[in-house]
Amino acid sequence: MKKISFSNPHRKKHFDFFNAMNHPHFSITANVEVTRLLPYFKKESISVHTGLVYLLSKAANKVTEFRRRIRGEEVVEHQAVHPSFTVPTAATDVFSFCTVPYNPDPGIFLKEAAAHIEKMKTDPVMEDEPGRDDYLFLSAIPWIRFTAIQHAMHYHPHDSVPRISWGKIFNEGDKKLMPLSVQVHHALMDARHVGAFYENFEKFSAQPEAIFK
Numbered sequence: 001m002k003k004i005s006f007s008n009p010h011r012k013k014h015f016d017f018f019n020a021m022n023h024p025h026f027s028i029t030a031n032v033e034v035t036r037l038l039p040y041f042k043k044e045s046i047s048v049h050t051g052l053v054y055l056l057s058k059a060a061n062k063v064t065e066f067r068r069r070i071r072g073e074e075v076v077e078h079q080a081v082h083p084s085f086t087v088p089t090a091a092t093d094v095f096s097f098c099t100v101p102y103n104p105d106p107g108i109f110l111k112e113a114a115a116h117i118e119k120m121k122t123d124p125v126m127e128d129e130p131g132r133d134d135y136l137f138l139s140a141i142p143w144i145r146f147t148a149i150q151h152a153m154h155y156h157p158h159d160s161v162p163r164i165s166w167g168k169i170f171n172e173g174d175k176k177l178m179p180l181s182v183q184v185h186h187a188l189m190d191a192r193h194v195g196a197f198y199e200n201f202e203k204f205s206a207q208p209e210a211i212f213k
Contacts, residue, residue: 001134004068004075018187019070024158027183028194029148032202034169035176040208049087050113053138055211056164057083057102057109059200060136065189066197069133070160075188078134085138087117089124096124099135106212139165149181160185 006012018024041051060066060081067078082102086095098120103109141149144167151163167179180201182194204211 001076001078004077006075014190015075015187018185019158021186023155024186025153025183026186026191027148027150027163027181028191029146029179029181030198031172031177032180032198032205033175034178034205035174037205037208038169038176040212044212046110046212047114049140050110050117051212052140052166053083053085053100053113054106054109055201055204056138056166057081057136058104058211059197059204060162060164061102061104062200063189063193063196065193066136066162066184067134068160068188070158070185070188071133072157081134081136083138084135086140087120090121092124095139096120099129133161135161137161137163139163141165141167142169144168145170146179146181149183151183153183158185160188 006015037051037055038048040046041048064077067081069076069078080102082099084097084099087098089096098113098116100109100113100116103112137151146165146167149165151165153159153163162185163181163183165181167181169176169178171177180198182197184194
């Protein structure tokens with residue numbers, strides 16, 4: 001982790017402008033193509049849920065701004081950020097959070113994710129580790145082909161952890177599409193950075209054999 005200071009005057013103004021707002025977050029939802037991804041997951045016996053968590057985490061970690069967080073008056077940049085994602089539980093009909101350390105090696109990540117998910121079924125949690133902000137908050141909403149989403153979050157002080165959600169996969173012609181939503185802190189990033197995240201994910205989805213090798 002390292003501290004970030006914006007030396008460019010306009011970039012500093014951009015940060016101060018949005019950081020002073022009561023609601024400094026913005027959200028984008030778009031349909032992304034997953035046509036080649038689903039049959040690949042089936043062929044390789046990869047869980048769709050954990051496979052998507054891995055790809056979304058990889059796409060976010062490749063964009064520097066997704067690894068930046070606001071801490072009081074400072075901005076810090078993590079070397080890596082780790083998915084904390086929703087999973088169903090056996091204890092009740094509401095979800096549990098499941099945090100898995102991000103590992104660029106998909107084999108290691110998927111193995112650890114499977115073990116963490118199994119534990120959460122009977123020992124669910126709703127708390128984050130105190131003092132940590134190196135998360136990506138991910139949630140699956142596979143029942144709904146949503147076109148927008150708004151997340152619960154702290155506004156005072158501002159929560160700068162990105163929220164990433166995906167919804168029901170559907171057919172459009174010969175393609176399979178999936179709604180994907182991203183909610184981020186505008187002082188830390190702009191639409192071009194969110195666009196880079198989407199581009200990363202669609203690139204990975206189009207060539208899964210190059211990612212999960």
